[in-house]
Amino acid sequence: xxxxxxxxxxxxxxxxxxxxxxxxxxAHPNLDMFTPEELLQQMKEIRLRTxxxxxxxxxxxxxxxxxEELSAG
Numbered sequence: 001x002x003x004x005x006x007x008x009x010x011x012x013x014x015x016x017x018x019x020x021x022x023x024x025x026x027a028h029p030n031l032d033m034f035t036p037e038e039l040l041q042q043m044k045e046i047r048l049r050t051x052x053x054x055x056x057x058x059x060x061x062x063x064x065x066x067x068e069e070l071s072a073g
Contacts, residue, residue: 034042
């Protein structure tokens with residue numbers, strides 16, 4: 001599992017403090033800092049987290065429904 005955070009993707013000299021009417025500027029990531037394998041691993045981790053979040057959301061909805069059934073009865 002990769003422990004390198006995405007916050008380290010910014011390059012020196014990026015203008016972090018400038019803002020536009022739509023909010024702060026986003027720095028362009030320097031993808032040369034990561035190997036293709038590391039990028040793929042990060043994508044897999046993000047996908048897994050997304051799947052787990054969705055599963056937790058569905059479980060919470062089911063539990064809420066069950067609680068409401070038991071409370072009404």
